[in-house]
Amino acid sequence: MLGEFEYLMLTAAARLGEEAYGAAIRQEIEGATRRRCSIGALYTTLDRLEAKGLVKTWMGDPTPERGGRPKRRVRVTAKGVQEAKTFYNAVTRVSRGVAWEANRIAV
């Protein structure tokens, strides 16, 4: 079973698709959670997800806006998609009928 932050990272990477890399994933998570995401948490979680075979990472080409430094690109694997689905389904099931679930629809 995934951890909460791992799920956030997988979801952000899946949403970004071809444009998924460190800084973009971080921005996506910060935008969704409205909380700061540290680079330490981001990169160590990315390593953990890669070790579990849930994502694949590789170094992209250097770009001028990054001071000529490459991006660490990320792609969610089929196993990663499956794990994210399992997590999402579990959260959806466990949330069914609770107060905040009902309020969410009202909001």
Add this chain to the structure above:
Amino acid sequence: MTRICWRMVDIVSRALEPAERDAVRGDLAESGEPAGEALRDLLGLVVRRQAALWKDWRPWVALVSLIIPLGMMLSIVSKFTANQSATYVWLYANNWDWALLKDAGFWREFANSVTFVLANCITLVCWAWTAGFVLGSMSRKIVPVYGLLFCLMLVFGALLVAPRYFAYLVQYIDRPVSPDEGDPVFALAFYRVMFPLMVQAVLVAVPSLLGMCQGAGVRRIRRPFHTLLWVAATCALVLLLIEEPGFGIFLRAQWLQRIRQGRVLQPIVYWPVVYLVGNAIRRRREGNATPARI
């Protein structure tokens, strides 16, 4: 302030693997984060990376079998060297008389003193460098933490272990090894407290950190030469154990005592000099062989 923070970011990021360093520095540049936050973020990542290395058993073995004993031994040897040298430094610095320059006997005595102090200092530097080299060659990734722990052990050794060790050693030999406050040299707080710490910082901490940096790059060396370096380093550290003040007394084996007294293996202690000179010559040759870039 911002420039200092970015400089710190540069330094701290060196603790990361080259590929990760580039990716992280690129992310920081792209996100336009203020220097202070970038530094905090980067420190967080480096701490996590270094902490993760301690999940393995090898750093713990290195800590118990090398960092702690070598830190203790070098702080003891450093204190011993500082106490011996302090007398000579005091003799010339605190009792200087220009008239001495005209005395031929002074020059002879001065040359003997300088040779004695220099030989002790070079031996200590070589031991410290060797200890650092061995630690650095074990794992390149963990060198920053090894460096920090080794320096902490040196401080701990200088403040607590060395004084207690000398007090214990006095029971075994009939001459004082720790400074006597009645002695005019050690009556001065500078020679009693500050001088040993200065000697330890300059002749032990700095060379050992430099040795760690050199040792971290040793994996690129060819196998037979690599083995030779390890043999030399091991012999030098064994000599540290059997030659220096009083350690040999606790080792009762006769053949070890003979090695200690004969000092037949002493030249091995100076292997770092041969290694560094050889390395410098090799680098110069490689530099000459590389065509200039246009």
